[in-house]
Amino acid sequence: MSDAFPAAGPADGPPPAGARPYDALLLLSFGGPEGPDDVVPFLENVTRGRGIPRERLAEVGEHYFQFGGVSPINDQCRRLLEAVREEFSATAVDLPVYWGNRNWKPYLTDTLREMVHDGRRRVLTLVTSAYASYSGCRQYRENLAEALEALRSEGLEPPRVDKLRHYFNHPGFIEPVADGVVAALSELPPGVRDGARLAFTTHSIPVSAADTSGPPESHGDGGAYVAQHLDAARLVAEAVRERTGVDREWELVYQSRSGPPQIPWLEPDVCDHLEALRDKGAPAAVMVPIGFVSDHMEVLYDLDTEAAAKAAGLGLPVARSATVGTDPRFTAAIRELVLERAALERGAQPERCAMGMLGPSHDVCPVGCCPARAPKPAAAGADSPFP
Ligand SMILES: CC1=C(CCC(=O)O)c2cc3nc(cc4[nH]c(cc5[nH]c(cc1n2)c(C)c5CCC(=O)O)c(CCC(=O)O)c4C)C(CCC(=O)O)=C3C
Numbered sequence: 001m002s003d004a005f006p007a008a009g010p011a012d013g014p015p016p017a018g019a020r021p022y023d024a025l026l027l028l029s030f031g032g033p034e035g036p037d038d039v040v041p042f043l044e045n046v047t048r049g050r051g052i053p054r055e056r057l058a059e060v061g062e063h064y065f066q067f068g069g070v071s072p073i074n075d076q077c078r079r080l081l082e083a084v085r086e087e088f089s090a091t092a093v094d095l096p097v098y099w100g101n102r103n104w105k106p107y108l109t110d111t112l113r114e115m116v117h118d119g120r121r122r123v124l125t126l127v128t129s130a131y132a133s134y135s136g137c138r139q140y141r142e143n144l145a146e147a148l149e150a151l152r153s154e155g156l157e158p159p160r161v162d163k164l165r166h167y168f169n170h171p172g173f174i175e176p177v178a179d180g181v182v183a184a185l186s187e188l189p190p191g192v193r194d195g196a197r198l199a200f201t202t203h204s205i206p207v208s209a210a211d212t213s214g215p216p217e218s219h220g221d222g223g224a225y226v227a228q229h230l231d232a233a234r235l236v237a238e239a240v241r242e243r244t245g246v247d248r249e250w251e252l253v254y255q256s257r258s259g260p261p262q263i264p265w266l267e268p269d270v271c272d273h274l275e276a277l278r279d280k281g282a283p284a285a286v287m288v289p290i291g292f293v294s295d296h297m298e299v300l301y302d303l304d305t306e307a308a309a310k311a312a313g314l315g316l317p318v319a320r321s322a323t324v325g326t327d328p329r330f331t332a333a334i335r336e337l338v339l340e341r342a343a344l345e346r347g348a349q350p351e352r353c354a355m356g357m358l359g360p361s362h363d364v365c366p367v368g369c370c371p372a373r374a375p376k377p378a379a380a381g382a383d384s385p386f387p
């Protein structure tokens with residue numbers, strides 16, 4: 001069979017609009033060290049101006065050294081980049097995909113410069129955080145603004161940059177997480193599976209940052225950060241109940257607390273929670289890292305090493321479920337979200353897929369969304385100084 005134009009769309013009618021007006025997708029992530037010599041400069045990049053105590057930095061440095069100074073996050077981004085490219089090529093979405101990081105090579109500014117040199121003018125960004133918060137959303141937008149400003153100061157014309165909506169409640173995120181929980185349950189001894197509690201975990205953030213997360217109308221107790229996690233956790237717990245026929249109790253707990261001890265951060269910590277579960281007589285628990293999209297260092301160290309040791313000391317059987325990684329449903333969701341946003345930008349009214357009680361998240365962060373302690377320019381939002 002000769003398939004000379006497999007991507008041309010239906011024989012009659014106009015060719016599919018696809019991802020127009022976008023001419024590139026940018027995968028924007030955190031970055032991590034790739035060898036022992038990278039660890040200290042990486043941590044300096046992460047914590048510059050963030051007021052993290054020195055003892056905490058030394059401790060986190062040790063976590064990385066225990067793993068040879070290598071974070072798995074960059075390889076995970078490389079795999080996601082490849083998986084999204086394959087998804088686009090298999091579905092005839094003609095959109096090049098680039099990758100840049102906030103804190104390590106490939107640095108965002110270098111990636112955006114390459115994109116400009118390749119003639120990209122209209123960029124859509126996917127960040128590797130599914131939720132609203134300063135750290136997971138606005139800080140990336142500040143990084144974009146800094147990078148665009150750097151290009152401008154080099155005499156380059158910055159491209160127009162948008163950011164995809166939060167995807168915590170997309171079925172392509174929820175379903176793989178639920179499958180992971182079902183798989184993790186089967187790792188527990190058969191006698192404790194039905195009684196196992198689901199401990200959904202995410203990155204702790206300062207309570208003040210949680211309370212002001214999301215658009216101003218969602219500010220208040222825990223803000224959009226907590227509300228979005230609770231919605232996602234409930235959806236996963238419900239899917240697990242349907243698949244296993246067992247209704248399990250669940251809670252949202254926090255991990256990886258940083259910052260000075262006098263500033264309140266979201267609690268309870270996952271390790272304290274495991275102890276409380278043991279004290280209440282729970283027979284087992286599954287830790288579900290619903291706050292993350294890959295099994296990076298916060299998962300490998302804080303859950304698989306630290307929390308697992310805590311559970312062993314308590315005599316509480318635990319399993320840890322997988323993150324979405326490159327699950328095909330997740331890459332398909334990325335394609336859907338890209339095509340949806342492109343259609344919106346063309347003035348169409350695409351279907352906006354979302355589960356749960358909160359509905360599809362905003363496409364453009366409004367003024368006052370996830371405010372910073374010290375205001376800085378942020379791109380890809382209503383308050384962007386860039387056109
Ligand atoms: C909400 C959130 C996410 C999820 C959303 C997202 O994914 O973006 C996230 C992800 C990550 N955090 C990571 C690493 C670190 N985070 C730190 C510090 C901090 N994180 C914070 C929040 C978050 N962090 C906050 C409020 C701080 C305090 C300092 C500050 O206010 O900025 C520090 C400094 C040491 C410490 O204090 O722990 C490190 C090394 C890695 C890389 C892992 C790897 O290498 O595999 C990833 C994916």
Ligand SMILES: [Fe+2]
Nearest residue numbers: 135203256298
């Ligand atoms: Fe972090």
